[in-house]
Amino acid sequence: MTKDTGRSTAGxxxxxxxxxxxxxxxxxxxxxxxxxxxxxxxxxxxxxxxVVCAFLTGVLVDGELGTPRPGEPFSWLATLAxxxxxxxxxxxxxxxxxxxxxxxxxxxxxxxxxxPIAVGxxxxxxxxxxxxxxxxxxxxxxxxxxxxxxx
Amino acid sequence: xxxxxxxMIWHALLVALFFAxxxxxxxxxxxxxxxxxxxxxxxxxxxxGWLMYLVP
Numbered sequence: 001m002t003k004d005t006g007r008s009t010a011g012x013x014x015x016x017x018x019x020x021x022x023x024x025x026x027x028x029x030x031x032x033x034x035x036x037x038x039x040x041x042x043x044x045x046x047x048x049x050x051v052v053c054a055f056l057t058g059v060l061v062d063g064e065l066g067t068p069r070p071g072e073p074f075s076w077l078a079t080l081a082x083x084x085x086x087x088x089x090x091x092x093x094x095x096x097x098x099x100x101x102x103x104x105x106x107x108x109x110x111x112x113x114x115x116p117i118a119v120g121x122x123x124x125x126x127x128x129x130x131x132x133x134x135x136x137x138x139x140x141x142x143x144x145x146x147x148x149x150x151x
Numbered sequence: 152x153x154x155x156x157x158x159m160i161w162h163a164l165l166v167a168l169f170f171a172x173x174x175x176x177x178x179x180x181x182x183x184x185x186x187x188x189x190x191x192x193x194x195x196x197x198x199x200g201w202l203m204y205l206v207p
Contacts, residue, residue: 004180046168047169047173050165050169054165120158123158127158127162151176
Protein backbone atom coordinates (compact mmCIF):
# COMPACT_ATOMS: atom_id res chain seq x y z
CA MET A 1 0.00 0.00 0.00
CA THR A 2 1.34 3.45 -0.85
CA LYS A 3 0.88 6.28 1.57
CA ASP A 4 0.03 9.77 0.42
CA THR A 5 2.74 11.73 2.21
CA GLY A 6 2.26 14.88 0.20
CA ARG A 7 5.86 14.71 -1.10
CA SER A 8 6.04 15.97 -4.67
CA THR A 9 8.46 14.58 -7.23
CA ALA A 10 8.30 17.73 -9.35
CA GLY A 11 10.93 19.43 -7.18
CA UNK A 12 13.59 17.03 -8.45
CA UNK A 13 13.51 18.51 -11.96
CA UNK A 14 12.43 22.09 -11.36
CA UNK A 15 14.96 24.65 -10.12
CA UNK A 16 14.51 25.30 -6.41
CA UNK A 17 12.84 28.57 -5.57
CA UNK A 18 13.76 30.52 -2.46
CA UNK A 19 11.31 30.66 0.41
CA UNK A 20 10.39 34.16 1.49
CA UNK A 21 12.11 35.03 4.80
CA UNK A 22 8.94 36.85 5.82
CA UNK A 23 6.94 33.66 5.36
CA UNK A 24 9.39 31.77 7.56
CA UNK A 25 9.30 34.56 10.13
CA UNK A 26 5.50 34.37 10.21
CA UNK A 27 5.67 30.59 10.53
CA UNK A 28 8.06 30.92 13.46
CA UNK A 29 6.22 33.71 15.29
CA UNK A 30 2.76 32.14 15.20
CA UNK A 31 2.51 28.34 14.92
CA UNK A 32 0.51 27.44 11.83
CA UNK A 33 0.54 30.94 10.34
CA UNK A 34 2.87 29.85 7.53
CA UNK A 35 0.45 27.09 6.53
CA UNK A 36 -2.47 29.51 6.81
CA UNK A 37 -0.77 31.97 4.44
CA UNK A 38 -0.10 29.14 1.98
CA UNK A 39 -3.80 28.23 2.03
CA UNK A 40 -3.53 25.09 4.16
CA UNK A 41 -6.13 26.39 6.58
CA UNK A 42 -7.22 23.12 8.20
CA UNK A 43 -3.65 22.01 8.86
CA UNK A 44 -2.79 25.48 10.15
CA UNK A 45 -5.53 25.32 12.77
CA UNK A 46 -4.48 21.86 13.93
CA UNK A 47 -0.81 22.86 14.17
CA UNK A 48 -1.67 26.06 16.02
CA UNK A 49 -3.81 24.16 18.50
CA UNK A 50 -1.19 21.45 19.08
CA VAL A 51 1.75 23.81 19.65
CA VAL A 52 -0.25 26.22 21.83
CA CYS A 53 -1.64 23.32 23.90
CA ALA A 54 1.87 21.92 24.39
CA PHE A 55 3.22 25.33 25.41
CA LEU A 56 0.36 26.12 27.80
CA THR A 57 0.58 22.69 29.41
CA GLY A 58 4.30 23.23 29.93
CA VAL A 59 3.69 26.58 31.60
CA LEU A 60 0.77 25.35 33.72
CA VAL A 61 2.72 22.44 35.21
CA ASP A 62 5.60 24.74 36.19
CA GLY A 63 8.00 24.02 33.37
CA GLU A 64 10.96 26.33 32.87
CA LEU A 65 11.67 28.12 29.60
CA GLY A 66 15.13 27.43 28.29
CA THR A 67 17.42 30.43 28.73
CA PRO A 68 21.17 30.55 28.10
CA ARG A 69 23.38 30.18 31.18
CA PRO A 70 27.14 30.64 31.28
CA GLY A 71 29.13 27.40 31.52
CA GLU A 72 26.11 25.24 30.68
CA PRO A 73 26.20 24.29 26.99
CA PHE A 74 23.00 22.26 27.23
CA SER A 75 21.11 25.37 28.30
CA TRP A 76 21.74 26.70 24.79
CA LEU A 77 20.06 23.63 23.29
CA ALA A 78 17.12 24.09 25.66
CA THR A 79 16.96 27.74 24.62
CA LEU A 80 16.96 26.81 20.94
CA ALA A 81 14.18 24.26 21.49
CA UNK A 82 12.04 26.70 23.50
CA UNK A 83 12.77 29.58 21.14
CA UNK A 84 10.98 27.55 18.49
CA UNK A 85 7.70 28.50 20.18
CA UNK A 86 8.04 31.96 18.63
CA UNK A 87 5.83 34.68 20.08
CA UNK A 88 4.70 32.39 22.88
CA UNK A 89 8.30 32.14 24.10
CA UNK A 90 8.92 35.87 23.83
CA UNK A 91 5.62 36.75 25.51
CA UNK A 92 6.31 34.35 28.38
CA UNK A 93 9.80 35.78 28.88
CA UNK A 94 8.35 39.29 29.05
CA UNK A 95 5.60 38.02 31.40
CA UNK A 96 8.23 36.66 33.80
CA UNK A 97 10.97 39.27 33.50
CA UNK A 98 9.09 42.38 32.40
CA UNK A 99 10.05 44.26 29.24
CA UNK A 100 13.07 46.01 30.76
CA UNK A 101 14.16 42.83 32.55
CA UNK A 102 13.90 40.76 29.36
CA UNK A 103 15.89 43.28 27.35
CA UNK A 104 18.37 44.07 30.11
CA UNK A 105 18.85 40.44 31.06
CA UNK A 106 20.24 39.39 27.69
CA UNK A 107 21.91 37.02 27.27
CA UNK A 108 22.59 35.44 30.67
CA UNK A 109 20.31 37.21 33.10
CA UNK A 110 16.94 35.90 31.96
CA UNK A 111 14.62 34.04 34.29
CA UNK A 112 12.87 31.13 32.59
CA UNK A 113 10.21 30.79 35.29
CA UNK A 114 9.07 27.38 36.43
CA UNK A 115 9.50 25.69 39.78
CA PRO A 116 12.27 23.05 39.98
CA ILE A 117 10.72 21.37 43.02
CA ALA A 118 7.23 21.17 41.45
CA VAL A 119 5.98 17.69 40.58
CA GLY A 120 5.41 18.65 36.95
CA UNK A 121 8.69 20.50 36.42
CA UNK A 122 10.40 18.00 34.11
CA UNK A 123 7.13 17.22 32.34
CA UNK A 124 6.61 20.93 31.83
CA UNK A 125 10.09 21.32 30.36
CA UNK A 126 9.39 18.43 28.00
CA UNK A 127 6.16 20.05 26.80
CA UNK A 128 7.91 23.39 26.26
CA UNK A 129 10.76 21.78 24.30
CA UNK A 130 8.34 19.63 22.29
CA UNK A 131 6.16 22.60 21.33
CA UNK A 132 9.19 24.57 20.14
CA UNK A 133 10.69 21.69 18.19
CA UNK A 134 7.35 20.96 16.53
CA UNK A 135 7.12 24.58 15.41
CA UNK A 136 10.66 24.41 13.99
CA UNK A 137 9.57 21.35 11.99
CA UNK A 138 6.56 23.35 10.79
CA UNK A 139 8.91 26.03 9.46
CA UNK A 140 10.71 23.38 7.40
CA UNK A 141 7.35 22.09 6.17
CA UNK A 142 6.29 25.61 5.17
CA UNK A 143 9.57 26.00 3.27
CA UNK A 144 8.97 22.70 1.43
CA UNK A 145 5.39 23.66 0.54
CA UNK A 146 6.41 27.15 -0.62
CA UNK A 147 9.09 25.66 -2.91
CA UNK A 148 6.58 23.20 -4.37
CA UNK A 149 8.25 20.10 -2.98
CA UNK A 150 5.18 19.17 -0.95
CA UNK A 151 1.53 19.96 -1.26
CA UNK B 152 -2.70 17.90 41.02
CA UNK B 153 -0.33 16.67 38.37
CA UNK B 154 -1.05 13.15 37.17
CA UNK B 155 2.05 11.69 35.52
CA UNK B 156 0.16 9.10 33.45
CA UNK B 157 -2.33 11.69 32.23
CA UNK B 158 0.46 14.07 31.23
CA MET B 159 2.25 11.29 29.37
CA ILE B 160 -0.94 10.34 27.50
CA TRP B 161 -1.67 14.01 26.72
CA HIS B 162 1.88 14.42 25.37
CA ALA B 163 1.57 11.27 23.24
CA LEU B 164 -1.76 12.50 21.90
CA LEU B 165 -0.40 15.91 20.87
CA VAL B 166 2.72 14.48 19.23
CA ALA B 167 0.77 11.76 17.39
CA LEU B 168 -1.75 14.31 16.11
CA PHE B 169 1.05 16.63 15.00
CA PHE B 170 2.89 14.00 12.97
CA ALA B 171 -0.30 12.57 11.52
CA UNK B 172 -1.08 15.97 10.00
CA UNK B 173 2.54 16.71 9.09
CA UNK B 174 3.32 13.46 7.32
CA UNK B 175 0.01 12.25 5.86
CA UNK B 176 -2.53 13.88 3.57
CA UNK B 177 -5.57 11.61 3.41
CA UNK B 178 -7.87 11.29 6.41
CA UNK B 179 -7.51 7.52 6.52
CA UNK B 180 -3.71 7.61 6.45
CA UNK B 181 -3.73 10.26 9.15
CA UNK B 182 -5.97 8.16 11.35
CA UNK B 183 -3.75 5.10 10.90
CA UNK B 184 -0.55 7.00 11.69
CA UNK B 185 -2.17 8.76 14.64
CA UNK B 186 -3.37 5.47 16.11
CA UNK B 187 -0.02 3.75 15.59
CA UNK B 188 2.06 6.60 16.99
CA UNK B 189 -0.24 7.17 19.94
CA UNK B 190 -0.39 3.51 20.89
CA UNK B 191 3.36 3.02 20.51
CA UNK B 192 4.11 6.03 22.71
CA UNK B 193 1.39 5.52 25.34
CA UNK B 194 1.42 1.73 25.66
CA UNK B 195 5.16 1.49 24.98
CA UNK B 196 5.94 3.87 27.84
CA UNK B 197 3.86 1.86 30.29
CA UNK B 198 5.49 -1.41 29.15
CA UNK B 199 8.94 0.17 29.40
CA GLY B 200 8.07 1.43 32.87
CA TRP B 201 7.17 -2.09 34.01
CA LEU B 202 10.31 -3.54 32.41
CA MET B 203 12.41 -1.08 34.37
CA TYR B 204 11.37 -2.89 37.56
CA LEU B 205 13.74 -5.63 36.40
CA VAL B 206 16.65 -3.21 36.34
CA PRO B 207 18.28 -2.96 39.75
